[in-house]
Amino acid sequence: MIAERLQGVNASETLVISAKAKELKAQGVDVVSFTVGEPDFDTPTHIKQAAIEAIESGFTKYTAAEGIPELRRAIVERVKEDLGLDYEIKNVVVSNGSKQALYNFFQAVLNKGDQVLVPAPYWLSYPPMIKLAGGIPKIIQTTQKQNFKITPEQLKKAIRPKTKAIILNSPSNPTGAVYTKEELESLARILEEHDLWVLSDDAYSKLLYDGFTFYSIAKFSKKLFSKTIIFDTLSKTYAMTGWRVGYAVGSEEILKAMAIIQSQATSSINSISQKAALKALTSSQACVKAMVKEFEGRRNLALQELSKIKKIKCFVPQGAFYLFPDVSKYYGLKFRGKEITGSNDLATYLLDEAKVATIPGYVFGADKCIRLSYAASLDHIQKGIARIHKALEQLE
Ligand SMILES: Cc1ncc(COP(=O)(O)O)c(C=O)c1O
Known part of the structure; x- marks a missing residue:
């Protein structure tokens, strides 16, 4: 029924774990999500205003x-x-x-x-x-x-x-x-x-x-x-x-x-x-500058918190709003007898045990890593990475 061109093509995999995190949140679970691929800031007011004017003037x-x-x-x-x-x-x-x-x-x-x-x-x-x-x-x-x-x-x-x-x-x-x-x-x-x-x-x-x-x-x-x-x-x-x-x-x-x-x-x-x-x-592009400044502070905090986890080696990014730490030193370790074999297992473990949502690196063609978006508040960054730290220490 489905055309051949769709063979081997899946829906965006980042959405699967984010959907699971959202579901947990909806059930009242305190989940820290590092999955989002978008700024958590609101669209600046002057931009929203231009859209309102477009509607009101019939530019529709x-x-x-x-x-x-x-x-x-x-x-x-x-x-x-x-x-x-x-x-x-x-x-x-x-x-x-x-x-x-x-x-x-x-x-x-x-x-x-x-x-x-x-x-x-x-x-x-x-x-x-x-x-x-x-x-x-x-x-x-x-x-x-x-x-x-x-x-x-x-x-x-x-x-x-x-x-x-x-x-x-x-x-x-x-x-x-x-x-x-x-x-x-x-x-x-x-x-x-x-x-x-x-x-x-x-x-x-x-x-x-x-x-x-x-x-x-x-x-x-x-x-x-x-x-x-x-x-x-x-x-x-x-x-x-x-x-x-x-x-x-x-x-x-x-x-x-x-x-x-x-x-x-x-x-x-x-x-x-x-x-x-x-x-x-x-x-004016001042709104962009302000957002970049905020992101840079968050990046620095997230890197500082991650550096406390000795087995993680994190590349220092100069742009975007993601960290992509190498977590492969945890592969082969177990939790309650279940082995972590790759990034998908690790991301699933972090969501189940630490209630922290991350994206497994395999979806980006890099199974050694996981992706953490720091488009999140400083509090969330601190709390989420501390939880990751604790959960990773339970692996043996
Ligand atoms: C590298 C890259 N290119 C392009 C896009 C597309 O963004 P949009 O379709 O919202 O313009 C994204 C969105 O996540 C992206 O990460």
Whole structure:
């Protein structure tokens, strides 16, 4: 009954453990959840106000599938200001989150059997999206030792005649790793010698710590400018996950094809969110700065608390709002005779015993780790990690 293309494609696995945590919470259990992939802040008032005005003024009809011209113009200007790159509005399509933009890209560009390079740990939606378009995700495995970033040698080795694209996600979900300008440049030199599409997933590019600044791979040369498609979203930057506003910026030809897919699938995103997004992008960015400052404090606290657990080695992320500690030293240990064999067992154990919800690393292609989102209050971070500590000490 179900089409072949759905074979091996599952619903988003992060939702399973979050759903279990929510169920426990609904039963009155005091669960600390580190599963969320979204800021816990409310959307800033001036952005909400713009949406209210859109409704009240009757801006409630279909719009152009690519998005309203004012919003596309605002995106061009923000990309110019933030990344120093020059585009026109014909290079921009607004989508229902950058998730739809990525989906559109794969549908528009991949033929059956085309390969896409996906550095692991990866955002878990990339492989299914590629598969749904008939493509083959080719995983480039990185380790904590290499700071979860691919090396030029790995990249060189991975590129094959069937390779059509590579995804770069910096800062990364789930690791928070950020490529430095120098690291990107060494990858850029290799990419320039080939004819791949470079998908720069910049979803977390505004959430950077330790004074890091974001650099776009599209800036290294004309060729890379023409081959890079930027995917960005208002979801994380402005605490707007539910508004569903993201966008793609790049080659006119590709963006046109992506707009055709979108126009036949969902038309435009909703008109009201477009007005809210316009306000977000064109107003003062102070709200973003304030959120980043708060996240940095939480990251520091979470790292400090985790460092008390001697068997955990945690990579220090410079961006996004996740920690991705290596918990593999606990594998092979037991609780009441039941062995922890991998990240799924460990996350399940932490939820059952410590009432702390985390995401097992295997869903991101990294079974040694678990993901903790610190989009949570300082109190929650302290309490949750103390509980994890206690539960892990019970393993023998
Ligand atoms: C790395 C990455 N890219 C893209 C997205 C898509 O976000 P949205 O569809 O809300 O724009 C997410 C969301 O979690 C993400 O983590």
